[in-house]
Amino acid sequence: MITGVGASSSDIYEAVLALSRSIAGRNDLSGLLSGVAESLQRIVAFDFAALILHDCEANSMYSYVLDAAAPADVGPTRRLPVEQDPAGWVWIHQRPLVIALEAESRWPEFTEWVRTAGLRSLTLVPLTAGDNRLGALGFGCLAPFAPSREELAFLERIASEFAVAVEAFLAKQDLLRERDRLRTLFDVTKALVSKLSPDEFRHALERLWSDAGFESAQQSEAFKQHGHALASQYYEAQAAQPAAAVVLFTERMLRRDMGRYILTGRIDRVDEHPDGALEIIDYKSGRAEVDENQVRNDLALHCYALLLQEIYPDRPLWIALYALRPNKKVAVPLDADALAEFRELLDALVAQILDEDWDTLAPRWIPHCAGCEFLELCVRKLGLNPAE
Ligand code: SF4
Numbered sequence: 001m002i003t004g005v006g007a008s009s010s011d012i013y014e015a016v017l018a019l020s021r022s023i024a025g026r027n028d029l030s031g032l033l034s035g036v037a038e039s040l041q042r043i044v045a046f047d048f049a050a051l052i053l054h055d056c057e058a059n060s061m062y063s064y065v066l067d068a069a070a071p072a073d074v075g076p077t078r079r080l081p082v083e084q085d086p087a088g089w090v091w092i093h094q095r096p097l098v099i100a101l102e103a104e105s106r107w108p109e110f111t112e113w114v115r116t117a118g119l120r121s122l123t124l125v126p127l128t129a130g131d132n133r134l135g136a137l138g139f140g141c142l143a144p145f146a147p148s149r150e151e152l153a154f155l156e157r158i159a160s161e162f163a164v165a166v167e168a169f170l171a172k173q174d175l176l177r178e179r180d181r182l183r184t185l186f187d188v189t190k191a192l193v194s195k196l197s198p199d200e201f202r203h204a205l206e207r208l209w210s211d212a213g214f215e216s217a218q219q220s221e222a223f224k225q226h227g228h229a230l231a232s233q234y235y236e237a238q239a240a241q242p243a244a245a246v247v248l249f250t251e252r253m254l255r256r257d258m259g260r261y262i263l264t265g266r267i268d269r270v271d272e273h274p275d276g277a278l279e280i281i282d283y284k285s286g287r288a289e290v291d292e293n294q295v296r297n298d299l300a301l302h303c304y305a306l307l308l309q310e311i312y313p314d315r316p317l318w319i320a321l322y323a324l325r326p327n328k329k330v331a332v333p334l335d336a337d338a339l340a341e342f343r344e345l346l347d348a349l350v351a352q353i354l355d356e357d358w359d360t361l362a363p364r365w366i367p368h369c370a371g372c373e374f375l376e377l378c379v380r381k382l383g384l385n386p387a388e
Helices: 009-023 027-042 086-092 108-116 148-193 198-208 217-242 292-296 299-311 336-354 366-369 375-382
Strands: 048-055 060-067 075-083 098-100 121-129 132-141 247-255 262-272 278-284 317-323 328-334
Touching: 009 027, 009 148, 009 217, 009 366, 009 375, 027 048, 027 060, 027 148, 048 121, 048 247, 048 375, 075 108, 075 198, 086 098, 098 292, 132 148, 132 247, 148 217, 148 366, 198 217, 217 247, 247 299, 262 299, 278 299, 278 328, 292 317, 292 328, 299 317, 299 328, 317 336, 328 366
Parallel strands: 278 317
Antiparallel strands: 048 060, 048 132, 060 075, 098 121, 121 132, 247 262, 262 278, 317 328
């Protein structure tokens, strides 16, 4: 049976909040799945639920089973082509679907799979955030169950609220994965070009490249070709102007006590130039272009400069954005006066935040809240209430 219909808006919202809380800071799919299972259980009782995501590359549906008895465990998974999976029908038509499994014959492989698990009925609702059709949410019962129109509407509402949080999680995961791959490619390429000739590099990349970790052979090939292109650009750039800077450190978390607040940040990379100047480099995986204005106005780079300044107070500083996709770096000097001016602005901004009378502010729930990193803060500190 599926029960729990009639949960209030606040109950649903509390479940969404619990989901956001449980997946905050997690980038792994198992974190998302256990978060969904545990949060769903707050508002609806089910025997089995499933998060079914559409895989664009393979045009298939990937089902992750969530067991009510063990919500922290990810159950069996299965990938089926869209047309062989009832969740594919839901994904295409954007309508709920109720299946009495004993009499079902349209999706034989899928039906056989869920029947083996003992299910007798299945209810699927679209998992869609705005225009982004993510997949479906499924609820399986060990007994025959046909939900009423109100019950279906309730499950659809849950799915649409959860979809925003799931979408935010998946988008973040995509970005991180893309960024990690590009950065690994970037670092490996740079390390190798300094040691190998162009021909040796080409052979090494072809020989050592692996498709492991990529979603498809095409995606793997695209990254490999990007590696070749990066290397060519490096060899050309080196021939024109040999690089003299050395890497001082990469990926380092720094912290500075600023008086009324603590400034922290993870710096992607710092290079040291022969004249002693330090260049702070922030990688950008999504940008197609980067220019000097963007670097001069980059808030994070200025914060990193303040962090680095404490450790190396007398070194001249440069700040740089490195757009990985076009393989383009733009660096500008940041003199002490400009950094002091930035610190004044930052101090004033923090003072404004700290001294604000938050009691007079009352945020309103908008769809974006479900996937927002500040959701818990808004609820706890500002009394955000979705039921209003
Ligand atoms: S910061 Fe804005 S979007 Fe985020 S939870 Fe608060 S009100 Fe919603």
